[in-house]
Amino acid sequence: xxxxxxxxxxxxxxxxxxxxxxxxxxxxxxxxxxxxxxxxxxxxxxxxxxxxxxxxxxxxxxxxxxxxxxxxxxxxxxxxxxxxxxxxxxxxxxxxxxxxxxxxxxxxxxxxxxxxxxxxxxxxxxxxxxxxxxxxxxxxxxxxxxxxxxxxxxxxxxxxxxxxxxxxxxxxxxxxxxxxxxxxxxxxxxxxxxxxxxxxxxxxxxxxxxxxxxxxxxxxxxxxxxxxxxxxxxxxxxxxxxxxxxxxxxxxxxxxxxxxxxxxxxxxxxxxxxxxxxxxxxxxxxxxxxxxxxxxxxxxxxxxxxxxxxxxxxxxxxxxxxxxxxxxxxxxxxxxxxxxxxxxxxxxxxxxxxxxxxxxxxxxxxxxxxxxxxxxxxxxxxxxxxxxxxxxxxxxxxxxxxxxxxxxxxxxx
Amino acid sequence: xxxxxxxxxxxxxxxxxxxxxxxxxxxxxxxxxxxxxxxxxxxxxxxxxxxxxxxxxxxxxxxxxxxxxxxxxxxxxxxxxxxxxxxxxxxxxxxxxxxxxxxxxxxxxxxxxxxxxxxxxxxxxxxxxxxxxxxxxxxxxxxxxxxxx
Numbered sequence: 001x002x003x004x005x006x007x008x009x010x011x012x013x014x015x016x017x018x019x020x021x022x023x024x025x026x027x028x029x030x031x032x033x034x035x036x037x038x039x040x041x042x043x044x045x046x047x048x049x050x051x052x053x054x055x056x057x058x059x060x061x062x063x064x065x066x067x068x069x070x071x072x073x074x075x076x077x078x079x080x081x082x083x084x085x086x087x088x089x090x091x092x093x094x095x096x097x098x099x100x101x102x103x104x105x106x107x108x109x110x111x112x113x114x115x116x117x118x119x120x121x122x123x124x125x126x127x128x129x130x131x132x133x134x135x136x137x138x139x140x141x142x143x144x145x146x147x148x149x150x151x152x153x154x155x156x157x158x159x160x161x162x163x164x165x166x167x168x169x170x171x172x173x174x175x176x177x178x179x180x181x182x183x184x185x186x187x188x189x190x191x192x193x194x195x196x197x198x199x200x201x202x203x204x205x206x207x208x209x210x211x212x213x214x215x216x217x218x219x220x221x222x223x224x225x226x227x228x229x230x231x232x233x234x235x236x237x238x239x240x241x242x243x244x245x246x247x248x249x250x251x252x253x254x255x256x257x258x259x260x261x262x263x264x265x266x267x268x269x270x271x272x273x274x275x276x277x278x279x280x281x282x283x284x285x286x287x288x289x290x291x292x293x294x295x296x297x298x299x300x301x302x303x304x305x306x307x308x309x310x311x312x313x314x315x316x317x318x319x320x321x322x323x324x325x326x327x328x329x330x331x332x333x334x335x336x337x338x339x340x341x342x343x344x345x346x347x348x349x350x351x352x353x354x355x356x357x358x359x360x361x362x363x364x365x366x367x368x369x370x371x372x373x374x375x376x377x378x379x380x381x382x383x384x385x386x387x388x389x390x391x392x393x394x395x396x397x398x399x400x401x402x403x404x405x406x407x408x409x410x411x412x413x
Numbered sequence: 414x415x416x417x418x419x420x421x422x423x424x425x426x427x428x429x430x431x432x433x434x435x436x437x438x439x440x441x442x443x444x445x446x447x448x449x450x451x452x453x454x455x456x457x458x459x460x461x462x463x464x465x466x467x468x469x470x471x472x473x474x475x476x477x478x479x480x481x482x483x484x485x486x487x488x489x490x491x492x493x494x495x496x497x498x499x500x501x502x503x504x505x506x507x508x509x510x511x512x513x514x515x516x517x518x519x520x521x522x523x524x525x526x527x528x529x530x531x532x533x534x535x536x537x538x539x540x541x542x543x544x545x546x547x548x549x550x551x552x553x554x555x556x557x558x559x560x561x562x
Contacts, residue, residue, distance in 0.1 A: 090490040093531035131543040169472035186430030188471040247492045247533035335491040
């Protein structure tokens with residue numbers, strides 16, 4: 001039976017998250033202390049060598065992002081580090097678990113990353129509804145500041161940084177990194193056109209590194225134990241661990257941190273206790289609304305960014321939503337498409353019109369009044385246009401669940 | 414607290430806007446932003462009223478209309494939807510005799526739908542103010558509401 005391998009959740013339940021002493025006793029802030037005595041190139045090299053891929057969903061190399069941001073200009077007056085804690089992908093709650101249970105680990109990761117790229121200011125953008133996370137992170141920042149881990153000349157080095165919390169206010173789209181920047185600047189959450197990428201021109205026009213909570217919480221372990229140690233975990237294409245959040249028709253819904261490469265069968269049947277009430281498995285929605293539906297044929301595929309891609313599936317944020325035999329794939333699809341319609345910001349036409357059209361089509365299909373020949377093909381046709389012409393990942397995402405339905409659940413339409 | 418007291422806690426850069434709006438709204442007994450709040454924030458940050466109006470109307474957590482003393486946010490996302498959050502919404506509407514976006518007659522509650530609240534392991538879930546409730550059953554609702562005066 002597969003076991004959890006906890007890195008981001010290593011202190012969960014073992015320390016009092018409100019106590020900085022507990023965290024220090026568990027070895028906390030030691031990595032930061034040694035990191036600031038090393039050249040910051042070494043930190044970036046360690047991250048590059050670890051092959052860590054961003055845990056927010058896109059899976060871009062975290063080391064490369066750091067490298068780009070650190071090298072984008074040599075004499076700029078300011079660089080920023082931002083922790084993206086605007087968790088909102090349906091079915092995902094891993095970042096909340098980290099913030100509520102080990103906020104200092106996240107903070108230490110942020111401080112090491114800030115040192116790596118040479119940022120003197122860091123922000124953590126937390127969604128407004130995560131009251132407990134906000135409270136825990138706030139307390140962690142205050143106590144770390146008192147100990148001198150945040151502020152001027154940290155551990156007697158030349159490194160100085162300040163950390164502040166910024167709140168979201170109920171917008172899924174603000175979790176998209178360029179939109180997050182707009183929100184942080186005190187504007188409506190409208191996406192920016194890229195390029196330029198944040199590494200070049202981010203917050204207030206300065207080079208900015210934006211990382212997900214889980215990515216940052218992994219950094220202390222990678223820098224502390226070394227990339228060679230880390231590379232032994234997971235698979236060659238997707239090393240390390242990942243927190244999966246399992247919901248829906250399983251006996252024990254919850255969060256599980258495992259090595260990548262663990263199969264969906266192990267996750268659902270070993271860790272989440274199998275199907276609820278011995279139902280038959282009908283479908284799994286992987287990666288949230290901007291994710292993909294799969295059926296039982298994918299149960300034994302090792303999880304990883306590329307291995308799942310080959311099956312037309314996504315790892316995404318690590319959300320696993322399990323549908324039993326009594327659930328309707330079409331109803332869930334409707335729920336997803338209505339979600340996108342609601343969250344579309346309206347800035348660009350393809351997404352504003354497209355999300356509405358597709359939501360109307362699935363409603364008509366489910367009510368049995370759709371006039372066209374193939375509802376699914378027509379939705380895919382719309383979504384393909386949106387994928388090609390929308391400004392940001394929201395409008396580009398609808399094609400993912402729809403195309404996966406064509407591959408795995410065409411017979412349901 | 415006086416508006417000016419709240420504003421004093423924040424710097425004058427635009428980046429403080431959303432945190433300021435949260436603080437002003439939390440300070441309002443009816444959980445909403447009055448015109449004077451927007452004006453005060455505009456003065457404090459030296460930006461236009463219309464810019465702030467644009468920001469306030471974009472984010473779902475902000476309201477320009479008075480709300481109940483307690484805000485019920487019920488999750489309407491795919492996971493909760495699959496776990497029959499619609500039944501819970503129907504029941505809440507009945508208990509409080511209000512629709513979504515409305516205030517109960519005694520002004521104790523506002524009912525709002527929310528996108529994923531990240532409580533998927535205890536779906537269907539909801540929040541009342543800052544408190545989280547999960548694994549909801551219709552039968553539990555009345556006693557939960559009792560706690561909020």
